[in-house]
Amino acid sequence: MNKVYNNRAWLLVLPMLVLVAFSAIVPLMTVVNYSVQDVLGANARFFTGTEWFETMLNDPALQAAFLRQIIFSLTILAIQVPLGIGIALIMPKRGWQASAVLILITLPLLIPWNVVGSIWQIFTRGDIGLMGWGLRQLGIDYNITRNAGDAWVTIILMDVWHWTPLVAMLCYSGLRSIPEAYYQAARIDRASKWAVFRYIQLPKLTNVLVIAVLLRFMHSFMIYAEPFVLTGGGPGSSTTFLSQSLTTMAVGQQDLGPSAAFSIIYFLVILLVSWVFYTAIMNMQKDKHSQGGA
Amino acid sequence: MSWMVWTVPTAIFFSAIAAMLAGMTVWEIVSPTIERKGFLPISTTRGDRLFVGLLCAAFIHLGVIGYTSLSIWLALAASLAWLVVLMRWG
Numbered sequence: 074m075n076k077v078y079n080n081r082a083w084l085l086v087l088p089m090l091v092l093v094a095f096s097a098i099v100p101l102m103t104v105v106n107y108s109v110q111d112v113l114g115a116n117a118r119f120f121t122g123t124e125w126f127e128t129m130l131n132d133p134a135l136q137a138a139f140l141r142q143i144i145f146s147l148t149i150l151a152i153q154v155p156l157g158i159g160i161a162l163i164m165p166k167r168g169w170q171a172s173a174v175l176i177l178i179t180l181p182l183l184i185p186w187n188v189v190g191s192i193w194q195i196f197t198r199g200d201i202g203l204m205g206w207g208l209r210q211l212g213i214d215y216n217i218t219r220n221a222g223d224a225w226v227t228i229i230l231m232d233v234w235h236w237t238p239l240v241a242m243l244c245y246s247g248l249r250s251i252p253e254a255y256y257q258a259a260r261i262d263r264a265s266k267w268a269v270f271r272y273i274q275l276p277k278l279t280n281v282l283v284i285a286v287l288l289r290f291m292h293s294f295m296i297y298a299e300p301f302v303l304t305g306g307g308p309g310s311s312t313t314f315l316s317q318s319l320t321t322m323a324v325g326q327q328d329l330g331p332s333a334a335f336s337i338i339y340f341l342v343i344l345l346v347s348w349v350f351y352t353a354i355m356n357m358q359k360d361k362h363s364q365g366g367a
Numbered sequence: 368m369s370w371m372v373w374t375v376p377t378a379i380f381f382s383a384i385a386a387m388l389a390g391m392t393v394w395e396i397v398s399p400t401i402e403r404k405g406f407l408p409i410s411t412t413r414g415d416r417l418f419v420g421l422l423c424a425a426f427i428h429l430g431v432i433g434y435t436s437l438s439i440w441l442a443l444a445a446s447l448a449w450l451v452v453l454m455r456w457g
Contacts, residue, residue, distance in 0.1 A: 102381060
């Protein structure tokens with residue numbers, strides 16, 4: 074096989090490259106420059122070397138926020154992925170019911186993040202919110218501004234409400250792409266519902282599930298607006314996640330050097346996780362091709 | 368460019384990255400890479416191994432700066448050694 078490589082096509086990417094340079098590469102370089110200095114003004118700056126990185130890596134508040142962030146991301150993944158598969162399995166497969174359910178399920182995805190936060194903030198208020206008022210009537214001392222546990226449960230509930238539909242939709246499309254012949258073969262074998270799920274549906278869903286896990290992990294790892302509006306990171310700092318710590322430091326306190334160092338660490342962690350997921354997805358597809366399957 | 372608050376060390380850092388990318392491009396034109404499987408669990412091209420090496424270098428530096436009192440030059444030496452091992456056998 075003689076493939077002709079014509080690399081001149083790369084020139085077509087040039088406009089995009091210029092755009093990315095101005096929107097991402099130059100700002101990122103600036104952040105790196107800030108992270109090794111104490112910038113006080115236009116002409117007053119001091120080279121600090123690795124000091125900010127050392128401070129940030131050993132900051133107990135940031136370490137706690139990092140831990141909370143990981144616990145949060147893993148918790149919502151553990152809930153949303155099984156729940157999304159479950160919803161996709163019981164969704165109607167054809168007819169007007171299918172369209173109606175799809176629209177209903179997609180609705181939360183269309184709501185902007187801070188609006189979601191406001192909705193839940195009002196929903197959980199003890200005096201006027203349906204959920205907050207209702208729980209209090211049942212005799213439960215529910216208060217997200219006082220109890221860290223309540224705040225956590227509410228944030229996780231909010232994220233599940235907002236984003237499970239995405240997992241469900243991805244799984245639904247994955248399920249729809251399974252050819253009917255597989256199910257016919259299963260019926261001939263008198264396979265149980267569980268066996269159909271375990272040996273036909275779940276293996277066929279692997280690819281969409283990896284995408285769902287990747288999207289949900291990245292999203293939840295960078296979550297900002299929803300908990301900020303709902304709890305403001307409180308009570309205390311019990312629901313302060315990484316991006317909120319960063320904003321407080323960079324915008325609130327104007328500590329540009331430390332927050333630049335922290336941004337770089339944050340960025341590197343996200344880069345590492347994204348790369349691992351990306352490589353895993355690509356390898357799975359490669360394995361499939363080498364086995365001769367679709 | 369003064370708003371970017373350049374310093375000599377960061378300028379050297381980015382020049383080195385740019386030089387690496389340029390070098391990899393030239394190398395690719397002179398002899399195109401062949402994807403192969405080394406000690407890493409995935410088959411990689413030359414560029415993949417450079418990326419893995421740089422990412423490892425970043426975390427090696429963070430570890431040394433944050434949690435040891437060793438010199439940063441030691442971290443650099445270790446990263447370079449690891450990069451060479453990755454490029455050759457990875």
